[in-house]
Amino acid sequence: MTVTIIGLGLIGGSLALSLRQHGLAAHLIGVEEGPDHAHRALALGLVDEIAADLPAAVRRADFVVVAVPMDAMLAVLPRVLDATGPRQTVIDVGSTKAALLAAVAGHPRRGRFVATHPMAGTENSGPDAAVPGLYEGKTVVLCDVAHSDPDAVQLVEKIYQALPMRLLYLDAAAHDLHAAYVSHISHITSFALALTVLEKEKEEQRIFDLAGGGFASTVRLAKSSSAMWVPIFRQNRLNVLDVLDEHLHQLRHLRELLAREDYAGLAEQIHQANHIRKIIP
Amino acid sequence: MTVTIIGLGLIGGSLALSLRQHGLAAHLIGVEEGPDHAHRALALGLVDEIAADLPAAVRRADFVVVAVPMDAMLAVLPRVLDATGPRQTVIDVGSTKAALLAAVAGHPRRGRFVATHPMAGTENSGPDAAVPGLYEGKTVVLCDVAHSDPDAVQLVEKIYQALPMRLLYLDAAAHDLHAAYVSHISHITSFALALTVLEKEKEEQRIFDLAGGGFASTVRLAKSSSAMWVPIFRQNRLNVLDVLDEHLHQLRHLRELLAREDYAGLAEQIHQANHIRKIIP
Numbered sequence: 353m354t355v356t357i358i359g360l361g362l363i364g365g366s367l368a369l370s371l372r373q374h375g376l377a378a379h380l381i382g383v384e385e386g387p388d389h390a391h392r393a394l395a396l397g398l399v400d401e402i403a404a405d406l407p408a409a410v411r412r413a414d415f416v417v418v419a420v421p422m423d424a425m426l427a428v429l430p431r432v433l434d435a436t437g438p439r440q441t442v443i444d445v446g447s448t449k450a451a452l453l454a455a456v457a458g459h460p461r462r463g464r465f466v467a468t469h470p471m472a473g474t475e476n477s478g479p480d481a482a483v484p485g486l487y488e489g490k491t492v493v494l495c496d497v498a499h500s501d502p503d504a505v506q507l508v509e510k511i512y513q514a515l516p517m518r519l520l521y522l523d524a525a526a527h528d529l530h531a532a533y534v535s536h537i538s539h540i541t542s543f544a545l546a547l548t549v550l551e552k553e554k555e556e557q558r559i560f561d562l563a564g565g566g567f568a569s570t571v572r573l574a575k576s577s578s579a580m581w582v583p584i585f586r587q588n589r590l591n592v593l594d595v596l597d598e599h600l601h602q603l604r605h606l607r608e609l610l611a612r613e614d615y616a617g618l619a620e621q622i623h624q625a626n627h628i629r630k631i632i633p
Numbered sequence: 634m635t636v637t638i639i640g641l642g643l644i645g646g647s648l649a650l651s652l653r654q655h656g657l658a659a660h661l662i663g664v665e666e667g668p669d670h671a672h673r674a675l676a677l678g679l680v681d682e683i684a685a686d687l688p689a690a691v692r693r694a695d696f697v698v699v700a701v702p703m704d705a706m707l708a709v710l711p712r713v714l715d716a717t718g719p720r721q722t723v724i725d726v727g728s729t730k731a732a733l734l735a736a737v738a739g740h741p742r743r744g745r746f747v748a749t750h751p752m753a754g755t756e757n758s759g760p761d762a763a764v765p766g767l768y769e770g771k772t773v774v775l776c777d778v779a780h781s782d783p784d785a786v787q788l789v790e791k792i793y794q795a796l797p798m799r800l801l802y803l804d805a806a807a808h809d810l811h812a813a814y815v816s817h818i819s820h821i822t823s824f825a826l827a828l829t830v831l832e833k834e835k836e837e838q839r840i841f842d843l844a845g846g847g848f849a850s851t852v853r854l855a856k857s858s859s860a861m862w863v864p865i866f867r868q869n870r871l872n873v874l875d876v877l878d879e880h881l882h883q884l885r886h887l888r889e890l891l892a893r894e895d896y897a898g899l900a901e902q903i904h905q906a907n908h909i910r911k912i913i914p
Binding site (some may be wrong): 471472473474475490491493518520530531533534535537538539540541542543544545546547548549550551552553556558559560561562563564565566567568569570571572573574575576577578581582585586589592593594595596597598599600602603604606607610611613615618619621622623624625626627628629630631632 | 843
């Protein structure tokens with residue numbers, strides 16, 4: 353099968369590696385706007401060729417993956433579907449879904465498109481961040497599959513199951529809500545923690561000296577790129593604001609307990625937080 | 634050298650493994666109040682024997698490590714020093730220092746005590762959480778060494794350098810300030826994030842399904858025990874409140890930028906947060 357991947361960063365590049373590794377892509381065509389990224393993607397062997405003309409690259413493929421940031425996605429996906437024929441299948445791998453599905457709702461080729469969100473990533477970006485096995489054992493959300501052609505959905509299921517990934521079916525609104533709770537808020541928290549420590553701890557050498565594994569793991573996501581995350585926060589703004597308000601409430605509560613020296617209350621909150629161990633072992 | 638370790642949890646147990654591995658402890662005596670923990674520590678081979686009588690166990694040792702939670706530490710360390718002779722050396726491995734050093738400031742054996750904080754840990758606790766190599770390559774802070782006898786400081790330096798660890802010298806007040814910035818706030822953030830997600834995401838299966846590596850790493854510290862952390866927050870309360878207020882300020886700022894759709898401002902904040910990558914590679 354010939355696969356065209358549009359956007360050869362962490363997500364698209366890692367998927368290229370996985371598709372190749374599992375024998376799912378005989379020929380890989382990349383479309384990448386940034387000349388440096390295009391050059392690196394070729395040098396790293398993520399794709400077999402770089403195509404400059406997007407519609408032509410789509411027409412040559414059996415399977416098309418759109419893996420660009422969510423702001424670009426709203427413009428690129430309709431163009432991809434414009435070039436898609438009745439036997440080709442197109443997926444996105446973006447982090448928000450409601451705005452995107454609204455953008456292609458009336459498209460004549462809507463049925464060839466399957467909206468997917470593989471729940472995997474790292475704090476790095478660009479083709480050099482692509483890693484084999486990124487998706488292995490993770491969950492992929494398929495959204496609103498009733499609006500996609502059954503054969504397109506079956507192909508996408510077969511591909512993701514081969515990586516192997518766990519399939520989860522949600523409507524777009526539910527996806528965006530849960531993604532805000534479980535993924536987007538973690539990034540806000542981590543950005544704010546980095547800003548806090550950079551503001552308070554003016555001696556950078558001290559941060560380096562004293563940072564243990566705990567700090568490093570909590571602040572890791574703060575290395576994530578604004579090019580990827582600002583469009584996600586924008587498209588999922590109301591859900592992110594809602595969960596962020598709850599997070600501010602929880603932090604203020606912990607602050608109040610500590611300020612008034614209610615250590616039993618603080619211990620009780622920590623016991624409740626510890627419950628996350630049962631869910632994320 | 635005979636070593637007595639008081640408290641055989643994650644920190645004391647891991648140090649027992651490291652001392653043994655590096656040939657620094659010919660005989661290891663454990664003192665552990667919890668009968669289950671004492672039994673497990675013996676079964677795991679962390680120590681050679683468990684001693685019931687604390688003063689006797691101290692008197693038999695060349696080197697004594699106090700590795701109990703910080704509230705117990707304030708009571709236990711003076712008792713240890715009461716039993717300490719003029720050629721023995723005692724360290725603590727606790728996460729706060731000002732209150733502890735105040736508690737032993739006038740003790741006749743103060744010179745035999747060296748205050749240390751190895752900047753290493755995990756979210757787990759108890760003897761089963763002990764892991765070899767926990768301290769390897771990490772930083773250990775030695776506090777107020779001018780109040781310790783030179784030969785005691787030299788022994789402690791030699792031991793930590795053998796693990797090997799990087800030595801950093803701070804006074805107790807500076808230690809507590811920097812520890813709040815770089816370590817304690819990460820735990821508050823993580824506890825609050827876990828409480829947020831548990832409050833908003835009532836479907837636990839969804840958390841399990843959708844949690845990628847990013848959420849898992851940000852929420853990892855929320856598995857930490859209240860028995861360890863409430864005493865730390867208590868003893869470092871003013872510094873923790875100070876950095877927590879900055880964190881609330883940063884979160885509110887991100888919220889405001891998103892609420893008023895200032896995406897350029899949000900991108901600028903993320904760029905600033907990204908600077909952490911230069912410090913924590």
